[in-house]
Amino acid sequence: MTGTSLRLVAHGHTAALRRARFGGTDDGLDEGGLRAVLAQAHAGSDRRGPLGVHDTCLSSPTAAARQTADALGLLPTIEAALADCDYGDWSGLSLEEIAGTHPQALHDWLSDADSAPHGGESVTAVRDRVGRWLDEHRGAGRRVVAVTHPLVIRVAVVHALGLPTATYRQVDVEPLAIVRLTSQGTRWQLRLSAA
Template sequence: MTTTRLQLVAHAPTRALRLATFGGGNVDLDEGGRRAALALANQVPAGRGESCCLSSPAEAALQTATAWGLRPAIEPAIADCDYGDWTGRSLDEVAAANPGGLRRWLTDPDAAPHGGESLTALVDRVGHWLHAQAVRSARITAVTHAAVIRAALVNILRAPPAAFWLLDVAPLSVLHLRAGNRGWRVHLEPPGPINAVRR
């Protein structure tokens, strides 16, 4: 039986991401981000054989995929978390302007003090998308956001939404997954050039 193999890739760095800006992937890659993406161009197997490539609608995700010579299909379900009024603002700015709201967001997965998407809603959205991909019997590369990859891991590990904060995902990190009879499994790759790129 053919199984679905999915690799989730966090988009390359942006200046906004380096400044801890909410929605930091909704801007163009900077020069450092472009160089980092190009360094992986020969290591990402999407686009070969029966593979397909998907991308978040965000510019940074699309530009990461196109840096590899791919033409991704846009997949809204793997868009970054909707940060509402906080989009484009730095963590420090939000902490100064709305410390109570930030504290609620960091401690209550159901809270959405910015008027956007709660962590619970993000985890649910990503979980529904993962369920739909599991029956495709395909090889898929999806260029997305760190928050989406964290939400995917919360789903696969059947962890509570609060576990989201225990997971760190660096730019250009790759999460390898395989779908089988018992659902998704995390597949750890052996060390190789893709893991040697400095983030």
């Protein structure tokens, strides 16, 4: 059986990300985010590119993810399972705004992965969605690059390693971070390599 290689790439900076606003506004990359993506693409402009050889590229439906993939020279296919969390009524609002108007709801959301006080998805629901997608790709025998959101990558790592959902809080994913998961069909492994 041929192994599966999955590179999860966090999209570049957006204005909402820099201002700690909940997603859902479908912001594109900001100027600094685009410059950083182009610099990463240029830095890896050897014969294999910054992400190595791959069979397919997938992208979250959002503008930031699509623009990141495009700037990296990839030709992405949109994958709904890679969408950011649906933040419901909190979409576009900052943590400070929510803390000022709904402090208990924010506390609940930050402390309980099953909570969805905003009327959108809980972190557990995002993990379930992303986990189903990961499980479908585990034995595919393909090399996939997937451009998505930091939270999606965080829950993907937690699911791949079989950790409790609440541990997603202990995984930090910066813009343009690349996480590599590999599988021979039975389970995922987190693969860390030199830059």
